[in-house]
């Protein structure tokens with residue numbers, strides 16, 4: 001069967017997958033930070049971890065533009 005998703009729906013699906021990737025990265029970096037005894041390592045990884053959080057926010061903003069129902073749900077929650 002051929003799925004006839006619009007380009008917007010396909011983009012939204014990919015963005016959702018990208019958000020999951022960012023969240024997985026955050027979890028992994030946090031675990032490495034927690035395990036490291038090196039202050040330098042913890043500092044660099046914390047900087048990278050915070051970048052991943054920014055990426056999550058950027059992707060979520062993009063998803064809200066692509067999926068109006070999702071956008072309404074965020075608005076309903078005061079976001």
Ligand SMILES: [Fe+2]
Pocket residue numbers: 022025051052055
């Ligand atoms: Fe990222």
